[in-house]
Amino acid sequence: MPSLSLVGKVAIVTGSSRGIGKGIARIFAGAGAEVVVCSRNLDGKLESAADEIRKLGKRSLAVKADVTRQADIDNLVKKTMDEFGAIDILVNNAGTAVRTPVFEHSEEDWDRVVDTNLKSYFLCSRAVGRVMMEQKRGNIINISSMRGIVAAPGRVSYTVSKAGVLMLTRVLALEFASYNIRVNTIAPGWVRTELTEHQWKDPKICSEINATIPMDRWASVDEMATVALFLASELSSYVTGQTLVVDGGISAA
Secondary structure, eight states: OOOSOOTTOEEEEESOSSHHHHHHHHHHHHTTOEEEEEESSOSHHHHHHHHHHHHTTOOEEEEEOOTTSHHHHHHHHHHHHHHHSOOOEEEEOOOOOOOBOGGGOOHHHHHHHHIIIIIHHHHHHHHHHHHHHHHTOEEEEEEOOGGGTSOOTTBHHHHHHHHHHHHHHHHHHHHHGGGTEEEEEEEEOSBOOSTTHHHHTSHHHHHHHHTTOTTOSOBOHHHHHHHHHHHHSGGGTTOOSOEEEESTTGGGO
């Protein structure tokens, strides 16, 4: 019977020093995967994420990588292959945001957000995809956002980049399907993370946001990570090119 087990699998999770990425890395390790964690900075947070995985009895590798740079991505892939000999799962999770009206939004900020949220997903998927094609198996999970579906003012580069991830997923799914590689997207809504702490810990702001969520609450990191586990497992073996919106009903309204 198909299961959620990832025993024998090797996963790379980008942007995994904190938040959703760290949660996914931890859930994957709990399901039996060896996990490579990476972020732009090789600091205590990234090493802590790797240590949490090791405490679960699985091997982990912490790699410094700016995933907007091809050379860093190539190094990430090489280190993973040298250590583990395969890459079964890639989670593209690195992200950033700028909240600025269009006429105040600088070109530099546009490039930084789009490069991180969209270009890096293309570059990582292409680099890891070559390995997966040779293996004749693989699974790519892209982390987008409900803001790729539901527009909001003051977030032009973020919403456009996240919308781009949805189409990138569909194109990659079609190109990679014959190699037994699945590609899917998760589009989270409001999630309690370190980056959103200033919002969900403020009673007034939190209440205003809850009023826009049909389920009247924020999601936990684990509620995103378990969806990623489903997509990474054999339980979703015939699912590709899809976006799972996990937003408490916002996009259904």
